[in-house]
Amino acid sequence: MAESVVTNEAHHGAPGGPEGEATRRDFIHIAASAAAVGAGVMVAWPLINSMNPAADTLALATIDFDVSKVMEGQQVVITWQGKPVFVRHRTAAEIQRVIADNNASDLKEPQTDQERTKVGHEPFLVVVGSCTHLGCIPTFGTGDFGGWFCPCHGSHYDASGRIRKGPAPLNLVVPPYEFTTDTSVRIG
Amino acid sequence: MSGHESTYVPKTGVEKWLDTRLPIVRFGADYMSLPTPKNLNYWYTFGAILTVCLMIQIITGIFLAMNYVPTTAGAFASVERIMRDVNGGWLLRYVHANGASMFFIAVYVHMLRGLYYGSYKAPREMIWILGCVIFFLMIATAFLGYVLPWGQMSYWGAEVITNLVGAIPLIGEPILIWLRGGPAIDNATLNRFFSLHYLLPFVIFGVVVLHLWALHTSGQNNPVGILIPKDREKKDMIPFHPYYTVKDGFALLLFMTMFAVFVFFMPNALGHADNYIPANPLQTPAHIVPEWYMLPFYAILRAVPDKFGGVLAMFGAIGVLFVLPWLDTSKVRSMRYRPTMRIFYIAFVINGLILGWCGGQLPDAPVIGNFSTFNLIDGDLNSFLWLTRFATLYYFAFFFVLLPFVGLKETPLRIPLSISEPVLRGPDAMSGAVPAQAEKKG
Numbered sequence: 001m002a003e004s005v006v007t008n009e010a011h012h013g014a015p016g017g018p019e020g021e022a023t024r025r026d027f028i029h030i031a032a033s034a035a036a037v038g039a040g041v042m043v044a045w046p047l048i049n050s051m052n053p054a055a056d057t058l059a060l061a062t063i064d065f066d067v068s069k070v071m072e073g074q075q076v077v078i079t080w081q082g083k084p085v086f087v088r089h090r091t092a093a094e095i096q097r098v099i100a101d102n103n104a105s106d107l108k109e110p111q112t113d114q115e116r117t118k119v120g121h122e123p124f125l126v127v128v129g130s131c132t133h134l135g136c137i138p139t140f141g142t143g144d145f146g147g148w149f150c151p152c153h154g155s156h157y158d159a160s161g162r163i164r165k166g167p168a169p170l171n172l173v174v175p176p177y178e179f180t181t182d183t184s185v186r187i188g
Numbered sequence: 189m190s191g192h193e194s195t196y197v198p199k200t201g202v203e204k205w206l207d208t209r210l211p212i213v214r215f216g217a218d219y220m221s222l223p224t225p226k227n228l229n230y231w232y233t234f235g236a237i238l239t240v241c242l243m244i245q246i247i248t249g250i251f252l253a254m255n256y257v258p259t260t261a262g263a264f265a266s267v268e269r270i271m272r273d274v275n276g277g278w279l280l281r282y283v284h285a286n287g288a289s290m291f292f293i294a295v296y297v298h299m300l301r302g303l304y305y306g307s308y309k310a311p312r313e314m315i316w317i318l319g320c321v322i323f324f325l326m327i328a329t330a331f332l333g334y335v336l337p338w339g340q341m342s343y344w345g346a347e348v349i350t351n352l353v354g355a356i357p358l359i360g361e362p363i364l365i366w367l368r369g370g371p372a373i374d375n376a377t378l379n380r381f382f383s384l385h386y387l388l389p390f391v392i393f394g395v396v397v398l399h400l401w402a403l404h405t406s407g408q409n410n411p412v413g414i415l416i417p418k419d420r421e422k423k424d425m426i427p428f429h430p431y432y433t434v435k436d437g438f439a440l441l442l443f444m445t446m447f448a449v450f451v452f453f454m455p456n457a458l459g460h461a462d463n464y465i466p467a468n469p470l471q472t473p474a475h476i477v478p479e480w481y482m483l484p485f486y487a488i489l490r491a492v493p494d495k496f497g498g499v500l501a502m503f504g505a506i507g508v509l510f511v512l513p514w515l516d517t518s519k520v521r522s523m524r525y526r527p528t529m530r531i532f533y534i535a536f537v538i539n540g541l542i543l544g545w546c547g548g549q550l551p552d553a554p555v556i557g558n559f560s561t562f563n564l565i566d567g568d569l570n571s572f573l574w575l576t577r578f579a580t581l582y583y584f585a586f587f588f589v590l591l592p593f594v595g596l597k598e599t600p601l602r603i604p605l606s607i608s609e610p611v612l613r614g615p616d617a618m619s620g621a622v623p624a625q626a627e628k629k630g
């Protein structure tokens with residue numbers, strides 16, 4: 001180690017200029033280091049990128065589902081992109097309650113119920129069924145707000161899937177979806 | 189490894205031939221003859237125990253990997269096949285699973301020993317930091333391994349722990365998807381966790397080599413905590429082999445007896461029964477708990493009401509260990525001679541056990557009896573939520589308040605001048621005679 005330091009110092013005083021001034025040899029050091037960093041990034045990126053979702057995983061983007069199978073007051077859990085999706089056919093009382101709560105002060109992520117459903121299909125609520133805290137699946141009916149309750153760390157959601165109490169920071173996520181017919185939804 | 193002069197003398201012709209070409213026997217001989225303080229107690233045997241734990245995990249792991257199938261469709265069944273059909277597979281699996289618990293028992297004792305005797309203080313900071321790196325890698329490896337059987341706890345543990353990364357603002361979500369290899373925990377996740385669970389133990393092995401290299405360079409600490417002066421080396425040091433190889437071997441035997449009791453008589457006592465249910469992405473078990481050795485850190489995570497704040501607190505609890513050598517202001521190494529700090533140390537150990545207990549309970553459950561006191565901010569005062577918060581507070585206060593300030597204020601006891609002194613004479617004996625003795629000898 002000590003030897004190489006001495007050699008470096010000797011090189012700095014090498015032909016090209018007086019002590020302390022940039023020399024052509026300094027440029028070689030910079031160019032070589034830059035090339036090494038560039039090469040390192042070029043080698044690392046394909047390795048890192050190989051861990052991003054593969055083509056066949058991305059291909060599982062959309063699914064179709066017939067909502068007429070879901071009776072009023074019932075909830076069906078379907079799998080979309082490996083995640084559970086709740087399709088809930090809400091009762092009139094539930095809808096009334098969540099609309100009344102549209103401006104409630106305890107909403108952490110204020111959203112109206114209308115923003116979370118499709119016009120003309122208000123009874124149907126489609127949300128990704130994983131708690132926005134750490135991903136557990138909430139159960140319906142046991143919470144304080146007539147919606148879901150997450151058993152892992154005690155988050156309460158209302159029947160619109162909005163977070164009302166507990167550690168979860170956000171409302172249950174509404175996935176991108178549309179009604180392709182009166183009874184069929186395409187999620188994704 | 190440097191640290192002391194070579195005392196190896198090649199005797200046979202083969203040794204002489206080899207020594208001038210590749211002095212590997214010299215390396216091994218010097219390594220084993222390291223001068224070691226003669227007053228080491230049984231708390232100092234856990235380094236050797238940990239080395240054996242690492243070897244057991246690597247070897248059983250390699251053989252388990254010969255029969256394990258890292259796919260969501262095959263993983264759970266392949267583990268059951270190992271249990272039922274592979275010759276002695278049940279033994280391999282239970283040794284590997286309980287081996288992780290034994291590894292953590294030993295590492296916690298090892299770390300608390302270092303904390304008590306000031307083994308992290310100058311000139312041993314690098315030993316400590318490398319040890320912290322090993323500890324962090326151990327947690328990562330154990331987590332990845334627990335996912336592999338693809339039971340309910342595996343799946344939902346992976347869900348919760350990878351979600352911690354998703355809590356990072358802005359870049360969290362892309363990193364989460366990158367880590368999982370898709371929008372959810374799935375085959376891609378399991379497959380890469382298998383690959384990394386295989387890789388990390390070898391990284392740990394490499395850091396262990398550096399850990400020992402640093403140890404052999406700065407020298408072994410001892411319960412008195414004093415540096416042994418050059419002229420006392422002959423009196424206060426003994427070669428590692430055969431004295432400590434035999435002592436470590438005996439401690440190892442006792443430790444392995446405990447290990448065997450777990451493997452043969454209660455192999456599932458330390459695990460969670462829900463991991464015998466195949467993973468179900470559509471149903472979360474009612475009560476998710478991590479393995480016992482992660483409970484204290486899991487408790488700290490839950491103590492903070494904010495999602496990202498909890499993640500920061502949990503990683504901070506491990507991160508603070510890295511800077512420990514610079515938080516302790518006391519010049520005295522061993523807490524044997526620090527009467528005030530010793531009390532806070534004992535409280536710290538008890539506090540760690542309380543954190544572990546809290547991590548296994550539901551946050552809202554009452555601690556004492558079934559009565560409620562009063563609501564403080566977001567939970568009843570008589571709940572595990574608040575007990576966890578007080579314990580978390582003490583955990584951080586120990587590092588950031590007690591270690592820096594008690595070190596400046598306290599009056600340490602008189603420290604012996606040599607490690608022979610407390611044995612040969614009473615603590616009040618004149619120390620003047622000790623250097624004279626050494627002079628006579630030298």
